Amino acid sequence: MKMMEEKLKIDKISKGTVIDHIDAGYALTILNLTGLDESKNLITIGVNVSSKKYQTKDIIKIENVFLNETQMQQISILSPNANISLIENFKVIEKKKVKLPRTIKKLILCVNQTCISNSEKEPIDSEFTVLEEKPLKIQCIYCERIYKLEEIVFTSIEKKEKILKQRIRL
Amino acid sequence: MKMMEEKLKIDKISKGTVIDHIDAGYALTILNLTGLDESKNLITIGVNVSSKKYQTKDIIKIENVFLNETQMQQISILSPNANISLIENFKVIEKKKVKLPRTIKKLILCVNQTCISNSEKEPIDSEFTVLEEKPLKIQCIYCERIYKLEEIVFTSIEKKEKILKQRIRL
Numbered sequence: 001m002k003m004m005e006e007k008l009k010i011d012k013i014s015k016g017t018v019i020d021h022i023d024a025g026y027a028l029t030i031l032n033l034t035g036l037d038e039s040k041n042l043i044t045i046g047v048n049v050s051s052k053k054y055q056t057k058d059i060i061k062i063e064n065v066f067l068n069e070t071q072m073q074q075i076s077i078l079s080p081n082a083n084i085s086l087i088e089n090f091k092v093i094e095k096k097k098v099k100l101p102r103t104i105k106k107l108i109l110c111v112n113q114t115c116i117s118n119s120e121k122e123p124i125d126s127e128f129t130v131l132e133e134k135p136l137k138i139q140c141i142y143c144e145r146i147y148k149l150e151e152i153v154f155t156s157i158e159k160k161e162k163i164l165k166q167r168i169r170l
Numbered sequence: 171m172k173m174m175e176e177k178l179k180i181d182k183i184s185k186g187t188v189i190d191h192i193d194a195g196y197a198l199t200i201l202n203l204t205g206l207d208e209s210k211n212l213i214t215i216g217v218n219v220s221s222k223k224y225q226t227k228d229i230i231k232i233e234n235v236f237l238n239e240t241q242m243q244q245i246s247i248l249s250p251n252a253n254i255s256l257i258e259n260f261k262v263i264e265k266k267k268v269k270l271p272r273t274i275k276k277l278i279l280c281v282n283q284t285c286i287s288n289s290e291k292e293p294i295d296s297e298f299t300v301l302e303e304k305p306l307k308i309q310c311i312y313c314e315r316i317y318k319l320e321e322i323v324f325t326s327i328e329k330k331e332k333i334l335k336q337r338i339r340l
Contacts, residue, residue: 028198028201028202028207031198032198037198037217039217039218040195040218041218042216042217042218042219042220043215043216043217043218044214044216044217045215045216045217046212046214046215047207047212047214047215048209048210048211048212049212
């Protein structure tokens with residue numbers, strides 16, 4: 001009986017957002033990057049869930065939270081096939097697909113120290129052109145350096161003002 | 171109908187581990203620290219789930235994985251009230267409570283640069299005495315510096331050899 005209650009509590013979302021068809025293994029990175037992991041709301045996450053469309057996928061359900069434009073763009077970089085559903089009264093009231101923009105501004109750091117986006121005197125906002133969507137390949141518009149997904153260093157706008165819960169020294 | 175299938179896939183674990191009664195908001199840190207987030211197995215996570223015993227809690231279910239001693243100790247530091255259940259054929263075959271040891275060896279870094287545990291010539295393994303369990307207060311046995319939970323820097327044994335999926339510059 002207790003098990004049954006547990007299930008209900010974890011599963012049902014009356015109002016909030018479902019992020020589905022996340023590339024397998026990316027849900028936790030998405031939560032971290034978007035700052036959603038700092039939420040005090042109920043979040044349920046499935047990692048490596050079997051999927052008909054893709055082999056495996058991740059899924060995130062978060063109560064009482066709707067995503068902003070920055071968060072949608074961060075998700076599109078990590079998982080261009082993700083779907084966003086907005087839930088009200090346990091029903092899907094809107095479905096969106098994330099869309100990777102042609103140029104990505106501010107969200108990613110160019111790690112080339114000599115790139116003018118890193119100029120100490122007059123730093124300018126980073127900007128990258130998307131060369132290929134999947135697997136992702138982007139190019140800095142200033143120094144022309146090319147990055148693959150696994151080489152990207154994100155700047156976390158949502159987390160900038162926050163204290164990390166725990167640091168891990170690798 | 172599709173919704174029902176999704177639920178089943180996410181909920182049932184035939185074999186593996188359930189980590190329950192994790193302090194609210196610590197599940198993602200636990201997954202990161204223990205290296206469980208690198209698993210290719212099905213993981214379901216509930217964050218800020220309402221609980222009778224405590225107000226809210228986190229819960230992690232991971233298929234086909236059983237925890238080692240290091241992982242159990244890492245969990246005990248972050249969530250001394252956590253319960254571990256081992257599952258076989260959808261049934262709990264063993265229940266364990268994590269136990270915070272009196273001394274914590276190697277898992278935590280003393281950030282005091284002059285502490286002999288950080289000696290460049292002859293570094294020795296860190297060791298901390300647990301002064302208080304909740305809220306956690308530990309003391310380095312060498313330099314006697316005292317740390318609260320939120321000040322702790324962990325050394326991630328599980329992750330040392332691994333490449334991070336994505337870096338975030340704060």
